[in-house]
Amino acid sequence: MDLEKWRSQIMRGTLEYCILLMLQKDTAYGYEILQRLSNYPLLSSSESTVYPLLRRLLKEGYLSSMWQETTEGAPPRKYYTITDTGKEYIKLLDKDWDTLNKTINELKGE
Amino acid sequence: MDKRLEVYLEKVNKYLKGMTIDEREDIIKEIRSTMVDMQDDDLVVDQILERLGDPKDMAKAYLGDMITKTEGLSFKKVMMMIGYYSIVGISGMMIIPVLGIMSPTLILSGAVCIIAGFLKVIGEALGDDMSFIMVNIAGNSFSPFMTLIICIICGIAFIIIGVIMWKGLKYYIEKVSVGKKYIKA
Numbered sequence: 073m074d075l076e077k078w079r080s081q082i083m084r085g086t087l088e089y090c091i092l093l094m095l096q097k098d099t100a101y102g103y104e105i106l107q108r109l110s111n112y113p114l115l116s117s118s119e120s121t122v123y124p125l126l127r128r129l130l131k132e133g134y135l136s137s138m139w140q141e142t143t144e145g146a147p148p149r150k151y152y153t154i155t156d157t158g159k160e161y162i163k164l165l166d167k168d169w170d171t172l173n174k175t176i177n178e179l180k181g182e
Numbered sequence: 183m184d185k186r187l188e189v190y191l192e193k194v195n196k197y198l199k200g201m202t203i204d205e206r207e208d209i210i211k212e213i214r215s216t217m218v219d220m221q222d223d224d225l226v227v228d229q230i231l232e233r234l235g236d237p238k239d240m241a242k243a244y245l246g247d248m249i250t251k252t253e254g255l256s257f258k259k260v261m262m263m264i265g266y267y268s269i270v271g272i273s274g275m276m277i278i279p280v281l282g283i284m285s286p287t288l289i290l291s292g293a294v295c296i297i298a299g300f301l302k303v304i305g306e307a308l309g310d311d312m313s314f315i316m317v318n319i320a321g322n323s324f325s326p327f328m329t330l331i332i333c334i335i336c337g338i339a340f341i342i343i344g345v346i347m348w349k350g351l352k353y354y355i356e357k358v359s360v361g362k363k364y365i366k367a
Contacts, residue, residue, distance in 0.1 A: 102212055103219040119216060119234055120243040123209070127244065139211075146222075147215045150208075 079114060088125060089165050090115055092134065092154065096162060101140075101149040102126060126152060134158035184227045187217050190237050197241030200265025209244060242266065277354055285347035292340030299333025302326045 087109075094100065094108060106122055109115045129135045129152075136155050139148045154162075191210050198206045213234070220230045234240060245266040267275065298315045305312035306326040317329045324332065 101215075103216045106216075119213070120240045123212060124243045124246070127209075146218050147211065149215050149219075150212045 083114065083117070087115065087117060087121070088129065089162075089169065091122070091125065092129070092158060092162050092165070095135065095152055095154045096159065099151050099153045101151050103149075105152070129158070134161050183214070183217065186227055186231065187214075190231060190234065191217075193237035194241050197238055198244060198265070200245065200262040213240075278351065281347045281351035281354070285344045285351060288340045288344030288347065290344075292337040292342075292344060294337075295333050295340060296337035299330040299337070302333070303330045 090109070091105060094105065100108070102119075102123055105126070106117070106119065109117055109122070126135065126137075130137055133155060134157055135152050138151050138153070140151050141148045191214055194213065195206055195210050198209065201209075217230055217234075220233070225233070245262050302312050302315045303326050305315070311326075315329070317324050317332045319332075
């Protein structure tokens with residue numbers, strides 16, 4: 073049984089939702105987002121997946137970003153914040169997610 | 183910063199052609215800051231490079247995501263597509279148009295060839311020799327019946343080659359788009 077394929081397919085659709093939810097709670101920079109995702113086995117992703125995704129969410133106006141200097145002379149970090157459009161978008165995604173959950177529970181016969 | 187990490191960033195930057203300088207700078211700056219964060223987390227250069235993966239794939243991921251998710255066809259998008267396909271391989275710029283034109287043309291020519299062969303025989307039977315249809319191989323012309331046989335053989339060969347090319351084209355496009363899907367994952 074090949075779970076990898078199924079997992080990568082769920083991931084593709086939900087990663088964006090998860091990142092938005094994460095950023096709704098608080099602002100974070102790219103590496104921080106990756107570290108948090110790595111706490112969850114299903115969500116753990118690489119830089120080459122997450123960074124382009126963040127970039128697209130920026131372009132679509134769901135996120136805004138700001139370069140912030142770090143204290144110890146390290147290079148600045150790019151912080152991502154959710155926008156109002158992003159919050160609206162999450163609400164729509166929430167609805168779909170709830171529907172999906174209900175559907176699955178129904179199919180399971182619960 | 184370690185030389186190998188600098189080389190990595192340079193490579194990504196090079197592969198991002200098609201994006202504006204501002205965008206490229208922004209991307210490189212973000213990856214650079216990530217590298218520093220990783221070093222602070224005690225990752226050694228080899229581990230960092232392993233995590234980031236092939237610089238080509240990294241650039242492809244940026245280009246691929248922008249191409250597939252942005253709507254409409256803008257000049258910028260076309261430039262990015264050129265960038266993307268120049269990584270996927272110049273093969274695409276050759277294979278798709280060549281197969282795309284040759285395959286239907288061969289199938290059509292094959293069909294016309296067979297029809298012409300039959301016309302020649304029918305014409306002969308009706309008393310018109312259909313002189314505009316003839317097979318000429320090294321200066322030898324053939325009887326109407328032989329013309330039909332040659333036409334059928336050539337026609338079928340053309341169609342078979344055309345169909346094989348068509349399948350090849352489909353296979354190629356699928357392969358390239360699987361690559362694109364993989365980038366999005």
